[in-house]
Structure formats: structure tokens, C-alpha cells
Amino acid sequence: MSYTFLPAALLFGGGVLASLPVAAHDNKHGPPPRPPQPLMCSQLAGDAGGLVGAPGIKAVTAVIAPAAGDNVSFCQVDVLYGTSPEQNINVRVGLPLGPLDGGSGGVVGAWNGRTQGIGGGGCAGSLSVNAPVNAGYVGSGNDTGHSGGNCEPGVNADGTYNLQFINDFIRNGMKAQVLLSKRVAAAYYAKKPDFNYWNGCSTGGRQGYVVAQELGRELDGILANAPAMYWTRFQTAQMWGQIVMKDLAGGPIAGAKLTQATASAVQACDGADGVVDGVIDEPRACTFSATANICGTPTAPAANCLNAAEAEAIDRIWDGPRNPDGKRIWFGLDRGTAINALNGTFPFFLGVTQFHWDTHNPTFDWTTVTMNTYADVAQQGSRNIADVTDTFGDLDTFRASGGKLLTMVGANDQLIMPQGVLHYYRQMARRYGGPHDDDFSGVQKFFRLFRAPGVAHCGGGAGPQPQGLFDALVDWVENKVPPDTILAQNTSGGVVTRTRPLCPYPQTAVYKGSGSTDDAANFACAGNLETSEEVCDSVLVKYKHEANGPLDHREGGTSRGECRRRGHGHHDGHDNDKDD
Numbered sequence: 009m010s011y012t013f014l015p016a017a018l019l020f021g022g023g024v025l026a027s028l029p030v031a032a033h034d035n036k037h038g039p040p041p042r043p044p045q046p047l048m049c050s051q052l053a054g055d056a057g058g059l060v061g062a063p064g065i066k067a068v069t070a071v072i073a074p075a076a077g078d079n080v081s082f083c084q085v086d087v088l089y090g091t092s093p094e095q096n097i098n099v100r101v102g103l104p105l106g107p108l109d110g111g112s113g114g115v116v117g118a119w120n121g122r123t124q125g126i127g128g129g130g131c132a133g134s135l136s137v138n139a140p141v142n143a144g145y146v147g148s149g150n151d152t153g154h155s156g157g158n159c160e161p162g163v164n165a166d167g168t169y170n171l172q173f174i175n176d177f178i179r180n181g182m183k184a185q186v187l188l189s190k191r192v193a194a195a196y197y198a199k200k201p202d203f204n205y206w207n208g209c210s211t212g213g214r215q216g217y218v219v220a221q222e223l224g225r226e227l228d229g230i231l232a233n234a235p236a237m238y239w240t241r242f243q244t245a246q247m248w249g250q251i252v253m254k255d256l257a258g259g260p261i262a263g264a265k266l267t268q269a270t271a272s273a274v275q276a277c278d279g280a281d282g283v284v285d286g287v288i289d290e291p292r293a294c295t296f297s298a299t300a301n302i303c304g305t306p307t308a309p310a311a312n313c314l315n316a317a318e319a320e321a322i323d324r325i326w327d328g329p330r331n332p333d334g335k336r337i338w339f340g341l342d343r344g345t346a347i348n349a350l351n352g353t354f355p356f357f358l359g360v361t362q363f364h365w366d367t368h369n370p371t372f373d374w375t376t377v378t379m380n381t382y383a384d385v386a387q388q389g390s391r392n393i394a395d396v397t398d399t400f401g402d403l404d405t406f407r408a409s410g411g412k413l414l415t416m417v418g419a420n421d422q423l424i425m426p427q428g429v430l431h432y433y434r435q436m437a438r439r440y441g442g443p444h445d446d447d448f449s450g451v452q453k454f455f456r457l458f459r460a461p462g463v464a465h466c467g468g469g470a471g472p473q474p475q476g477l478f479d480a481l482v483d484w485v486e487n488k489v490p491p492d493t494i495l496a497q498n499t500s501g502g503v504v505t506r507t508r509p510l511c512p513y514p515q516t517a518v519y520k521g522s523g524s525t526d527d528a529a530n531f532a533c534a535g536n537l538e539t540s541e542e543v544c545d546s547v548l549v550k551y552k553h554e555a556n557g558p559l560d561h562r563e564g565g566t567s568r569g570e571c572r573r574r575g576h577g578h579h580d581g582h583d584n585d586k587d588d
């Protein structure tokens with residue numbers, strides 16, 4: 009295959025191509041073109057690197073970082089990117105040493121021929137590229153245009169949005185990162201990457217989805233775990249429990265009571281999946297009510313029982329935010345999840361910030377919001393800023409380009425309600441699959457979701473911990489082997505104590521009925537967790553009409569008729585269908 013060296017095209021499109029040297033050669037009378045040659049690291053900060061003076065490139069440094077501890081030496085390129093004085097995105101590209109810098113053992117120098125972008129967390133990016141570089145990848149990261157993890161600058165003091173800040177955080181930073189990493193790799197090694205990947209969790213997971221949705225041709229494989237997608241909607245929902253506790257219980261409920269309520273729910277529902285192992289495999293099917301923990305009742309625990317108001321508050325935290333009509337606005341924390349993270353003595357700081365974004369008022373006081381007015385704030389957020397932040401686009405280009413998307417989400421994620429990504433997955437299943445609600449075969453050809461029972465945000469928790477996710481993605485992309493299961497395991501003192509398969513949603517791991525329940529070999533992926541009961545209960549009130557709009561069955565991946573037919577038109581006494 010002929011190879012045309014057009015590094016700038018990756019970043020800036022066709023407008024600047026005419027001014028760049030190219031190896032392609034259509035002058036039959038001239039000398040043959042000289043193929044591109046590898047560069048020394050330091051040359052990447054000079055004219056030969058093609059970065060200096062290019063549009064959007066404000067500064068470039070390129071130095072060889074010495075080996076340190078377990079980290080190998082590599083070529084560290086730092087680029088300050090921005091197309092205006094206000095835009096300043098720091099991108100770091102870490103390159104395994106090329107042949108002119110002493111690298112060896114890889115495809116070119118120490119390089120394995122691949123790139124791997126690393127995502128950030130919270131309201132911050134990441135410039136830590138050691139892990140991918142140590143594994144032979146060109147690693148990259150970006151700071152999303154600001155340092156630190158504070159999202160408050162998204163709203164100016166005068167009540168206007170700082171859309172530069174918001175867009176750099178939401179999308180521009182990782183786009184510049186991906187494009188620059190591919191461009192710098194091609195310049196350094198004189199070879200385009202064979203495969204390009206993303207690897208992130210939480211905000212890093214959201215970033216992976218943004219790249220899939222908005223740069224669909226650039227990456228071959230994306231690992232996007234516990235994605236912070238629907239940024240405005242889920243972060244607003246992070247405040248629901250605080251408001252409920254304030255209104256019903258007079259303030260935060262003691263942490264020990266919340267912990268006991270979680271333990272009681274696990275005890276009640278653990279065995280429903282066929283294996284008593286301290287984990288509720290399908291928490292949506294668990295209907296345990298915290299009223300069982302009310303002091304003085306026969307079912308109350310020996311310690312940390314609840315008063316009636318506290319019990320109602322915990323039930324509403326599990327249920328998630330609803331509007332005054334009883335229609336679901338977003339999802340709650342599934343039973344078995346640590347409630348304290350969002351509902352401790354103080355609210356989660358990014359949730360507080362989100363209320364400022366929702367109302368574009370940097371001094372808005374969340375304590376003025378009640379359970380009845382919560383929907384108004386949620387609706388303001390949807391109408392004012394969620395189209396910018398929530399990144400719920402389709403995957404048409406990514407799919408058509410052959411990309412593969414892999415997501416792990418902990419079923420007991422204590423920060424990002426895992427039903428959010430299920431909501432998106434259901435929509436994509438309908439978009440790329442068959443006509444039936446339960447047909448996920450189409451979407452699974454390029455996008456697989458593994459929900460890990462008992463696993464917390466990006467890992468941790470009582471459930472078996474997912475293993476080898478990134479390797480599974482690479483195998484899918486490069487060897488066409490789709491991940492049919494992901495191994496998960498618990499360890500104690502370095503010894504594996506339990507293995508269990510994770511299954512591509514909506515399948516689940518079912519015990520075969522004999523042999524150790526601590527051995528993955530005794531489980532098989534089967535069943536369908538997308539019951540009409542779960543799907544219909546997950547239908548949300550229409551986006552941007554949270555205060556008093558109709559339910560949006562279509563966006564919920566189902567139909568009103570389907571939910572009516574199955575008898576799910578009503579929920580908890582609320583007439584969910586009256587306007588629909």
C-alpha cells in the first residue's frame with residue numbers, strides 16, 4: 009500500500025495541506041520521493057517535527073524522559089494547543105524510544121506500532137502516560153484545558169457560561185489529544201500507527217464515548233468504563249439524595265445507618281440470583297424497602313435501625329429522582345451500592361457545581377431546592393447546557409469505520425448511576441439491532457457492555473473484579489475475537505479466592521447447579537436482564553421537559569404500547585402514562 013505522509017491532515021483537515029511537504033509523487037520527470045525517516049526526539053520540537061508553527065500549536069517541547077523506578081525511558085512531547093488566546097489545552101504524548109534514540113525490540117524502535125489515549129477523572133484530565141508507554145504504546149493524555157479538578161469556572165461571575173472551558177473539558181481536549189498523538193507518532197517513527205486505542209474510566213470513559221461519537225474514524229478500539237456520560241443529567245441526580253434527606257430526615261442520615269441499609273438489602277436479595285455470595289447480581293430486581301429497618305419492627309437490625317422518615321429517604325435514594333407527577337427523571341443508586349459516597353455529611357462537590365451549571369448561577373444555593381422543585385433545576389440543566397455536556401450522539405461513523413467499543417460498568421457504582429449507560433446501550437441496541445426490545449445481537453457486533461455485579465466505581469466493591477479488559481479489546485480489534493466473557497476474580501492476600509465470568513449485557517452469569525460457586529467454570533452466560541419490567545421502569549420523562557412532560561418511551565428503548573401490554577403503565581402508584 010502506498011503511503012502518503014500527511015501528518016497535518018490528521019489535525020487540521022484539508023485547508024493547510026497545500027503548504028505541507030508530502031511524500032506522494034506525481035511528477036514523473038522528477039527524482040523519486042524520499043520516504044519519511046524516523047526522527048530524534050528533540051527534532052519533534054523543531055521544523056522537522058511539523059508541529060512548530062502549525063495552526064493551533066502554541067508551544068512544543070520534546071525531551072527524553074529518563075527511566076525512573078519501574079518506568080522506562082521515553083520521548084516526552086508536550087504541546088500547548090489552542091486556536092484562540094482563551095484556549096490552552098496541554099497535550100502530552102509519550103513515545104517509546106525510536107531507533108535514533110536507542111529504542112529497539114518493537115515495530116519501530118521500542119514502539120509496538122499502536123497508540124493508547126488515557127482518560128482523566130472527575131473534572132480533570134490526565135497527563136500520566138507511563139502505563140501505556142511501559143507497555144510499548146504511544147501514550148497520550150490531556151489536561152482538558154484547565155489544571156486541577158474544579159468545574160466551577162464553567163459559569164462566569166456574571167451568570168454567562170464559559171463555553172470555552174466547558175467545551176475544552178467535554179470534547180476539545182481529548183480530540184486534540186487523539187489527533188496529536190497519531191500525528192506525533194507518525195512523525196517520530198516515520199510510520200503511521202497500525203492501531204489506535206482509548207483507555208479510560210469515569211470521565212475517561214465519557215471521553216472515550218465522545219471520541220467514538222464525534223471522531224468516529226480515528227480510533228480502532230475504545231475501552232470506556234463507567235462512563236460519566238449524560239454529564240448534566242447524572243450529576244444533577246447526584247444531589248437528589250441530599251435533597252431527599254434534607255426534606256424528609258432534616259439532613260444527612262448517619263453513615264452507619266446507610267451502611268446497614270445497604271447490608272440489609274444485600275442480605276434480602278443476595279440469593280435471588282441463585283448464589284449466596286454477598287452480591288446482588290441484578291439489583292434492579294431487588295425491591296427491598298428500608299422500612300424493614302425501622303426501629304421496633306421485627307425485621308429491624310440489632311443496630312443502626314431507622315426512623316420512618318429515614319427509611320423513606322433511603323427508599324427514594326434507591327429509586328432516584330422523580331418529578332411531582334411521579335415520573336422518573338434519572339436513575340438512583342442500585343441496592344447494594346455504598347450510599348455514603350453521595351449522601352454523606354457533605355454533598356459530592358461536582359454535584360454542587362452542577363447545580364451552578366444547571367442554573368448558570370455560580371452562587372446558586374442547592375439547599376433552597378426541595379423534592380418538588382428538583383425537577384425544575386433538572387429541566388434548567390437540560391435546557392441550558394446538557395446539549396453541550398451530555399454527549400449522547402450515535403455511533404454510526406465509528407461503527408461504519410470498524411471501531412470496537414468495550415465498556416465495563418460496576419453494578420454498584422456509587423458515583424455514576426450505572427443505569428445511565430444501560431439507557432444508552434438500550435438505545436444503541438435498537439439503532440443497530442433488530443426490531444425487538446431484547447435483540448442486542450446487532451449492537452454487540454461492535455459495542456459490548458459488561459455490567460459487573462457488586463463492583464463499585466471503576467473497581468473495588470465486594471464483587472469479583474474484572475480482569476484483562478484492555479487486552480480483550482485488543483484481541484477483538486486485531487484478531488477479530490469478540491469478548492464473549494470477561495474473567496472477574498476476588499483475591500485475598502494475593503490468592504485468588506473466587507472467579508466468575510462477566511457476561512455481555514443483557515446476559516448474566518448463571519450457576520450451572522453443581523461444583524464450586526467460586527469457580528468461573530461452573531457458570532455460563534445466559535438469560536436476558538432486559539425484562540420488560542426493568543425496561544419499562546427505566547423510562548424517563550422527556551428530555552428538557554423534566555418538570556411536567558410525558559414519559560419518553562422511545563428514548564427509553566421501548567414503546568408505550570409494550571409497557572402497557574406488559575402491565576407496566578403504572579409504577580408505585582404514580583400514573584406514569586397519563587400524558588403520553
Ligand SMILES: [Ca+2]
Pocket residue numbers: 277278279280281282283284285286287288289
Ligand atoms: Ca448473589
